[in-house]
Amino acid sequence: MLQILSPLGRINEAVNDLTKAIQLQPSARLYRHRGTLYFISEDYATAHEDFQQSLELNKNQPIAMLYKGLTFFHRGLLKVKEAIESFKEALKQKVDFIDAYKSLGQAYRELGNFEAATESFQKALLLNQNHVQTLQLRGVMLYHHGSLQEALKNFKRCLQLEPYNEVCQYMKGLSHVAMGQFYEGIKAQTKVMLNDPLPGQKASPEYLKVKYLREYSRYLHAHLDTPLTEYNVDVDLPGSFKDHWAKNLPFLIDDYEEQPGLQPHIK
Template identity: 45%
Template sequence: MAVQLLLFVFACIVLSNHAEQSCGIANVQVENEDGTTQVFEVKGLEPVKGESCSICALKPVNFVPQLTALQSNVFLAVGEVASQCDDTNADLPEGLCSSFKDTGDCSKDSVCNHDPEDLADVIMKKGYVPMATGEAETDKKLALGIVLMNSGSLEEAIQILLSVIKENPNTMAAYYILGVAHVRKGVQERGNAVSAMRDFTEAIQRSTTHFEPYARRAELHLALKDYNEALKDLIRAEEFHPDSKVYFMRGIIHLLLENFVEAEDDFKMNLNKEDHLYLPSYYHLGLTMYYRGKIRNAIEVFKEVLKIKPDYVDASTSLAQAFKELGNLRASRGKFNHSLNINPSHSQSLQLRGNMLYHSGETVKAAQDFKKCTEIDPENINCQYMLALCDAAVGKFYDSVKATTKVRTIQSWVLAM
């Protein structure tokens, strides 16, 4: 019986839904350039259970233990033109990346300390125009479109790119950059999403051997919840250009789709210590091992991640939960405490530590964690429900019934949606 996932996507600004928090594998937050954030959450993980053994007390060979779900937060910026921009430590020309408008050099009304034409000229001469045509005038316009887009002047950038397409309809780079511009306008609006999808497809049709259009279209599919289509594009992108972000995104999607073996393979491909995605890939490798039931292997990975970055709160909490799964409550408690020393407002740590305390009989302490969890994250239904159980355990039946009714009401509203 296959493990089932129930996927909910929340656009945090445009749409905010209430959903059960108790069974999340991972939250993938996609930040759009207009400031909106889309959150992808995996829900409802259930164990793969074998048939009961009627003649012995042994577990069946195909039994997989039920694991308390962990989560991680992944931020994927949608809308970079140049793949080099994914490395925040790279020394790149001004105006090439979306961070340009946040540096103080350029404001949203396109008041710049540097002339956009000059910046475009530098980008072109240094060879950073993606899929450059080799024609100086055309490449200069493409570079100018990039600079204007990264300074916040989206409409002006779009008009320049459309003029390039009008002059030469086969300019693949113009379609590609235009697609990024439409993504920047916000894919929560259907028109922008449709335009961006069309632009990336036009770029791919003009040359099927460049990885960038596939990678950007995969990001768009991810934002639109088309996980299988995103996976197809990332597989194609990897064929032409094995890239750390491609492996990482593909690993995340495999994790969302419960393709744990494939996810583990992709994260293992990203274990180059010099790569900027090394640490998150290493952590997610541990997370994947955890969900494959390889708890001891996952523990060793989480330990190594914490050696590199001791304040990696997700790794600390995951290590705590893995210790709990093995029955090492002392080590588990220590790591939960470490997580909350790093971030006292980390709701996932409060939730999981509260669960551990509750099942250890420390109801009062558990209630304190669940109460703080609900204060930090009022929509965390798991913490609300467990707080109700704690209230019932100490005789606060009225508070328990009230909290349980609230949880049931919210769950009914989610189902109605």
């Protein structure tokens, strides 16, 4: 029944069935399955308890150990060091575990350990150079580290493998804009804007942010020939624009006039 109910999104029913099965005959597999469902439901503390129970019944479970680490990771910075220990333990059990290397890199990045994060992402990519999630995470880390050219390489590779990856598309546009390449940046941003969510589907954070970024990019491009002392983004753009952007709200701003398009003569 679990295999039927879980994909249908009827997680509570699946959890109830697993709970009954565990009461009848507990096993490492059943605890792991239920922990995964709690994890999907973002109940990380309860998920952790189930993964711990599963590992007590069978220690050699790299996937359960990985998820145990992820339950720590998703509970905030104070738990990240415990997450790292779980990811390392998962790698002891399975030395070629790409997702564990990727998660380890992500955890080190959260702690600001750029070198250790880079090493972990590199190990994941040595196992699979086309691992999209690792390319995406490494690109984001490089962007925030100021290594824009290297970040851009990761986002471009990510999009070669997964052309509809919104995060990589958005970050590609952001990287171009940060380097002053406004034409390329706006071109990448427009592709994100075309990904309208389906009826009833929640819009991605990238989709919500991208129109603000495109308008900001156009604003900066339109002022490239203007001395820096003669324009001020805080004055020129309405307060509601910045407020909505900061709060990640849909682009619905009264009486907003779009910024001018690109001027080819401005390099």
